[in-house]
Amino acid sequence: MHYKFALVGNPNCGKTTMFNEITGSTQYVGNWPGVTIEKKEGKAKKFKEDIKIIDLPGIYSLSPYSMEEIIARDYILDEKPDVLINIIDATNIERNLYLTTQVIELGIPVVVALNMMDAVEAKGDQIDIRALEKAFGVPIIGTSANKGKGINELLHKALEVAESSALTHGTSACKFYDEQIEKCIGEIENTIVPSLTVKAQNPRWTALKLLEGDEKAKEKLNVSAKVLDQIKVYQEKLEKVYDNDMETIIADNRYRFISKSISKAVKKKSAGGELTVSDKIDKVVTHRILAIPLFLAVMLGIFQITFGAIGSFTIDWVDVLINETIAGTVSGWLEVSGAAPWLHDLVVNGIIGGMGSMLVFVPQIMILFFFLAILEDSGYMSRAAFVMDRLLRKLGLSGKSFIPMLMGFGCSVPAIMSARTLENEKDRRLTIILTLFMSCGAKLPVYALFVSAFFAKDQAWVVFSIYVLGIIVAVFSGVILKKTVLKGETAPFVMELPPYRIPTFKGLSIHMLDRGKDFVKKAGTIIFAAAVVIWFAQSFSFSLQMVEDPGNSIMGTFGKIIAPFFAPLGFGDWKSSVALLTGFVAKEVVVATLGILHGLGEVGEDTASLAATLQTSFTPLKAYAFMAFTLLYMPCVAAFGTIKREMNSWKWTLFTVGYQTGVAWIVAFIIYQGGRLLGFN
Amino acid sequence: MPLTMLTPGKEAIINVCKAKDSTKKFLEGLGIIPGVSISVISEMSGNLIVSVKGSRLALNKGVAGQLLVQMC
């Protein structure tokens, strides 16, 4: 038999951990809402039946107001999984059960996983699972996902439910509301729902949604004005009785039902009210005066380790491995086997050199993501967003924009994706545009090359100034865009602060290895292809003759055409123009292209000799303008694709790319021309 | 009075939520609805960390000001 089980639950309930335990796959484990918004699927291992597990986004309710909620609800209603596994954080049971009431109402068989039971027991609290089962009318299994406990039992239960409901069809929905409301729901169900043009699959749920005034449901059901008037009578009646608006009445009723059930089933050891350990940590971490210095110290520490001595050590190490050991060995083989010179050139300089320029960063990027994973899994990330909210609000952004921007220093692709946590579309667009100005890890080799050639004495400071330049441009852009094309109110900042947890080694390594794998995959596909194409375009002319002077090659000819565009910025030679163009493939390629075009890339030749060659065509001022342009201009193709997907609009994608390139040109122009006026060279 | 005026450590009951619909719905999912007790854990230049139904929520000054509470 084939079955489909979907996982639903609040953010931070342990859903990702559970998903990984069940499917045994190695996925990205996140701690802030939104990470699981991608549709993740897996198969239940250890089961002979074919069970597909779908991980739905973490949500607090099924009212369709955020992207995640709509995705989850549409999936459940349209795809009809056989069983919904609702995961609940047992340490926060009351709030988590709110979603459960809504999930049960959908009319699809539900099994509840009462997760984090280990934490409940550690606190000395008791939960009477049988009593809860009775109150909610669904099977409930206690689990501890991070210890792998209860998961088999949970799946067996779900399987049992799936098998039996295939026979009985549907479950009798539990009634959560008081008499008056139930009476209205019943009447709507019996009189109005049958008259709808679109046949309702779940009459009770449809009746409830109509009463609640759910916009999405009304849209889907194609409700006529007449029906709306009939519903209005019920709504007005109830609103008068309860002296509140309809949505609040329903929500209140659900919470009342939950409180009542909980009061009987849950015995807390402590009365609550006193400050928890997390609260005490928060008193320091979000302290009025200490918060910002603490935050800066954390960031500085991460940057020191990632981009400082340890990070550069890994770069040198991989550099030697690829460009000397591997390139040398392969070159030896090719010579022995008598390969044609062009083939030797393609493999050693084109492919190994080109891919190597990207692969050297894999360890560094993994280190950065290791730290980001610690920030997320420990719970500090959401505090940092809270602390930064006040500052970012001045730029028209919310604290939630902070996470994408921070990730932007690693790689724009996951950074852009993490902007999904912003509810408001304009906030999301603005955040994506500004995130791109955060200098991504792939641009670092470009800076590294130029500073070693032109700013040998103040390398760290010059690179730092480039990072700051990106932030300054982002600040100005934020203010300008918010006042023009992206006008509108910034969404309020409301975020759950999960309790601090010590990150598990398993969770962190999954994060880190996943990232590393992504990059290696990218190197193996896009960069590989690019390396071959670039090599070809600079080795052959338009008449497909192999050329001695790259200036006559396809790339050289093309570069000479676009070079005048860059002339006012100080680097109007065709080699720089071509290098920047190839940066669209991936930013590291800029260095690789410069290497290839300046006739390097031979075994044993390293960055030092390329730097020396560059000194003949650049000056320090030109070099700085070039770095600034590299920092700001359009993103690489992977980021471009992600922008398109996330903004879901060609217009905005092209605007973003155009805006970036325009800003890059202007800033580089100001640096070069302004610098010359001031007498720099 | 608005939630922003509640002294940290004190508990109050939420009376009215004046936020716009989408925010209000989101807050409902997080347990912030009229009749529920809320307390302020800490304050940072107007932005608050509050405790509602045992969970901790961060609210910026703007939303906090839209929640009217009553001392109990």
Ligand SMILES: Nc1nc2c(ncn2[C@@H]2O[C@H](COP(=O)(O)OP(=O)(O)O)[C@@H](O)[C@H]2O)c(=O)[nH]1
């Ligand atoms: N004590 C305890 N912690 C858990 C359990 N399940 C997950 N966690 C931790 O809770 C945090 C959030 O889990 P995650 O799977 O990322 O939650 P998600 O946001 O729902 O996907 C992680 O730090 C997990 O290690 C559990 O059963 N007991």
